[in-house]
Amino acid sequence: xxxxxxxxxxxxxxxxxxxxxxxxxxxxxxxxxxxxxxxxxxxxxxxxxxxxxxxxxxxxxxxxxxxxxxxxxxxxxxxxxxxxxxxxxxxxxxxxxxxxxxxxxxxxxxxxxxxxxxxxxxxxxxxxxxxxxxxx
Amino acid sequence: xxxxxxxxxxxxxxxxxxxxxxxxxxxxxxxxxxxxxxxxxxxxxxxxxxxxxxxxxxxxxxxxxxxxxxxxxxxxxxxxxxxxxxxxxxxxxxxxxxxxxxxxxxxxxxxxxxxxxxxxxxxxxxxxxxxxxxxxxxxxxxxxxxxxxxxxxxxxxxxxxxxxxxxxxxxxxxxxxxxxxxxxxxxxxxxxxxxxxxxxxxxxxxxxxxxxxxxxxxxxxxxxxxxxxxxxxxxxxxxxxxxxxxxxxxxxxxxxxxxxxxxxxxxxxxxxxxxxxxxxxxxxxxxxxxxxxxxxxxxxxxxxxxxxxxxxxxxxxxxxxxxxxxxxxxxxxxxxxxxxxxxxxxxxxxxxxxxxxxxxxxxxxxxxxxxxxxxxxxxxxxxxxxxxxxxxx
Ligand SMILES: [Zn+2]
Numbered sequence: 001x002x003x004x005x006x007x008x009x010x011x012x013x014x015x016x017x018x019x020x021x022x023x024x025x026x027x028x029x030x031x032x033x034x035x036x037x038x039x040x041x042x043x044x045x046x047x048x049x050x051x052x053x054x055x056x057x058x059x060x061x062x063x064x065x066x067x068x069x070x071x072x073x074x075x076x077x078x079x080x081x082x083x084x085x086x087x088x089x090x091x092x093x094x095x096x097x098x099x100x101x102x103x104x105x106x107x108x109x110x111x112x113x114x115x116x117x118x119x120x121x122x123x124x125x126x127x128x129x130x131x132x133x134x135x136x
Numbered sequence: 137x138x139x140x141x142x143x144x145x146x147x148x149x150x151x152x153x154x155x156x157x158x159x160x161x162x163x164x165x166x167x168x169x170x171x172x173x174x175x176x177x178x179x180x181x182x183x184x185x186x187x188x189x190x191x192x193x194x195x196x197x198x199x200x201x202x203x204x205x206x207x208x209x210x211x212x213x214x215x216x217x218x219x220x221x222x223x224x225x226x227x228x229x230x231x232x233x234x235x236x237x238x239x240x241x242x243x244x245x246x247x248x249x250x251x252x253x254x255x256x257x258x259x260x261x262x263x264x265x266x267x268x269x270x271x272x273x274x275x276x277x278x279x280x281x282x283x284x285x286x287x288x289x290x291x292x293x294x295x296x297x298x299x300x301x302x303x304x305x306x307x308x309x310x311x312x313x314x315x316x317x318x319x320x321x322x323x324x325x326x327x328x329x330x331x332x333x334x335x336x337x338x339x340x341x342x343x344x345x346x347x348x349x350x351x352x353x354x355x356x357x358x359x360x361x362x363x364x365x366x367x368x369x370x371x372x373x374x375x376x377x378x379x380x381x382x383x384x385x386x387x388x389x390x391x392x393x394x395x396x397x398x399x400x401x402x403x404x405x406x407x408x409x410x411x412x413x414x415x416x417x418x419x420x421x422x423x424x425x426x427x428x429x430x431x432x433x434x435x436x437x438x439x440x441x442x443x444x445x446x447x448x449x450x451x452x453x454x455x456x457x458x459x460x461x462x463x464x465x466x467x468x469x470x471x472x473x474x475x476x477x478x479x480x481x482x483x484x485x486x487x488x489x490x491x492x493x494x495x496x497x498x499x500x501x502x503x504x505x506x507x508x509x510x511x512x513x514x515x516x517x518x519x520x521x522x523x524x525x526x527x528x529x
Pocket of ligand 1: 026039041042
């Protein structure tokens with residue numbers, strides 16, 4: 001059985017600010033990021049679906065010590081966002097001064113764009129990540 | 137399944153910039169364990185070796201095979217276990233099962249790591265390989281970042297005022313250092329204060345440098361034998377009474393459970409059920425304090441505190457010797473050090489010594505300890521637990 005939503009397809013869509021996920025034909029729940037089986041019921045009966053890319057911040061951290069070759073990115077803010085469709089997804093919180101970010105951002109609404117990690121010598125090529133912006 | 141015992145332990149110093157190779161460190165620990173167990177190379181039937189990153193730190197894969205050969209255990213089956221920071225505990229669980237099944241009578245198990253040669257940037261990069269490479273590392277996730285996310289989620293989900301959680305986390309690090317001072321193998325033998333933890337530089341908010349375990353080099357090893365062989369060779373066999381292991385997906389996929397890690401709930405229940413004990417029966421525990429908040433989260437899932445209240449154990453000094461549940465009397469990963477592939481073996485060596493009652497001279501003995509728990513976390517969701525028991529005379 002083919003992987004229902006390969007990274008390549010997910011990544012190409014994300015680069016156009018479209019977030020793809022999977023709808024389960026058995027339980028109707030959404031899985032995102034993509035997996036082989038439904039997060040809820042483990043069914044393989046999944047279809048690709050376009051998600052809205054909006055949600056609320058559930059938690060955050062500000063990174064000051066980065067991995068090799070990403071030192072020039074610090075400080076930056078990572079957030080876990082609960083998407084309107086249910087799943088949580090990790091991304092970067094952009095267009096904000098990291099030094100001004102505190103616990104009061106938890107619960108705030110965000111909408112999604114993207115930024116591309118160009119990859120490094122250990123990664124299998126580039127990967128877009130959700131870039132989140134405050135505001136409805 | 138047969139009863140299985142630990143009959144020998146070995147542990148190198150943990151520290152920065154070891155001049156030895158990962159193989160040499162393992163051999164130092166292994167020969168100490170073999171001498172203690174009264175076994176020789178020819179007696180070892182298989183080797184189980186935890187190792188996370190020798191590919192990157194030394195340009196060496198299949199280190200386990202070269203270790204076996206160097207030890208004179210020629211041509212035995214040797215297997216490397218990679219489960220990030222839980223590599224060695226997973227190796228011990230497998231070693232246990234091969235002996236319990238009757239397939240082998242005496243095996244050598246342990247772990248080795250040389251992380252510091254990589255330097256902070258590459259070490260941070262390789263440790264971040266224990267996150268999802270396609271869906272989460274691109275967002276910039278680092279290992280401290282993983283626990284920074286959980287710390288802020290913890291405060292918000294359990295309604296713990298941040299200042300209180302901040303102090304609880306600091307107390308975890310302070311306690312670890314206060315015991316590490318007395319552990320001859322510890323990387324840091326230096327007391328720290330709450331104030332120092334809070335004023336150290338920020339790594340991944342809210343975690344400062346002193347909330348984080350260090351990068352370390354070191355090894356630890358154990359000889360494991362069937363009950364029959366153990367009684368022949370050893371006066372104080374320590375039995376592996378329960379084992380558990382579970383895994384998870386990437387951090388965001390765990391959204392229904394975090395900050396608690398469901399894999400731990402599942403793994404430790406397997407171990408408790410198998411050993412026929414519960415949290416109230418544990419006399420001493422080594423748990424995976426890669427970050428201060430990680431200790432609090434772990435203590436709750438292991439059953440030592442209600443969810444949202446784990447930090448109160450440290451506030452009330454319940455985690456010290458004499459408290460309700462002595463935790464990380466070795467100094468923990470924070471003070472003893474965290475050579476990732478060796479950590480689970482190091483935790484297990486510590487519990488064995490506690491149950492044998494050998495730590496009085498180090499002023500770290502939990503008097504009368506009979507049942508001990510090992511808890512190790514790999515990446516964002518491999519958990520392995522062991523319950524060790526001293527035989528009642
Ligand atoms: Zn489903």
